[in-house]
Amino acid sequence: MGFAGYIERMMDKSHEQKSAVTFLYPPVEPFSRRMLDVGEGHSVYVEESGNPVGVPVVVLHGGPGGGSSPMMRRFFDPAHYRIVLFDQRGCGRSKPHASVEANTTQHLLADIEQIRTELGIARWIVFGGSWGATLALAYAQAQPRRVAWLVLRGVFLGTQAELDWFYGGGAGRFYPELWARFVEAIPESERGDLIGAYHQRLFSGVFTQESRYARLWSDWENALATVETRVFHDTPVDYARAFARLENHYFTHGCFLGRDGQLLADLWRMAGIRGTIVQGQFDMICPPATAWSLHRQWPGSSLRMVPMAGHALSEPGITAELVQVMDGLRDSGARDQDTSGGAGWPGRQTAGWPGS
Secondary structure: OOOHHHHHHOHHHOHHHHHHHOOOOOOOOOOEEEEEEEEOOEEEEEEEEEOOOOEEEEEEOOOOOOOOOHHHHHHOOOOOEEEEEEOOOOOOOOEOOOOOOOOOHHHHHHHHHHHHHHHOOOOEEEEEEOHHHHHHHHHHHHOHHHEEEEEEEOOOOOOHHHHHHHHOOOHHHOOHHHHHHHHOOOOHHHOOOHHHHHHHHHOOOOHHHHHHHHHHHHHHHHHOOOOOOOOOOOOOHHHHHHHHHHHHHHHHOHHHOOOOOHHHHOHHHHOOOOEEEEEEOOOOOOOHHHHHHHHHHOOOEEEEEEOOOOOOOOOHHHHHHHHHHHHHHHHOOOOOOOOOOOOOOOOOOOOOOOOO
């Protein structure tokens, strides 16, 4: 899950979101942009900013389908970090737009590895929120030798219980008027499976219908992304359609994780990897119980619960904590010199790092 890209584009329209900007580094432009052919008809947008010989960090955006944004570059000291952003298949500047063909978690994991290889990076910090946290954990379990540190925000583990919470009425009990708008667009006979009902309409082949239901789907998540609840009814159609179709596609297929609860069951695959979890105390999209459960079962983790914060990357408390985490990694004296693709960076089992 994750609607951060659109939230960030609205930052100048909210006093709360303006305060988040004060914690970020100044805007920085990429020193490299490319379209990477990842096969099966897909081309993925990849950019690098910051220090070309700095500590590599890859940013995994939310959704699926949320896309990256320039704001995501600003969580990292550009003098220290080599910042890699990319738009996952089907969204942002990647092509084809809104496509779900050859678009699964396994495809995205392969794309991350192709990007890493293309850029000549041996290991990197993996920074992901919401669906990006899901993907970061899946990547760490598939490629543990390539992960130097995990920084996760607004944890989503892709379980049925989490989907039931958000699309089965749990979160709707706190915002009944917003929930009614989302539900009442569907005939009463189909409301027992809202993900399935929306799937039929998001993939109907009728652009006007797909666009209408894409906005309804996107507005429901967007409205609950921050503590300062707001409703946007002007979400750009192209953005909403890609976001809703991709997110619904993944949720319809259990996030392509093989079995329910797989990421917790397979934590042993990332033994030795350490990381930091940043979680909003009042996250209505990905409730903090999930982050707590992950922390309890992942010995290498630390959990930073942010009071009076919701889900969005742009929540002031979340922004401040994430920048502090990345600055802490920068400032640590521990370095792994046995790497390529950048200057010194965190070792997987070195004492003294944030989270130890």
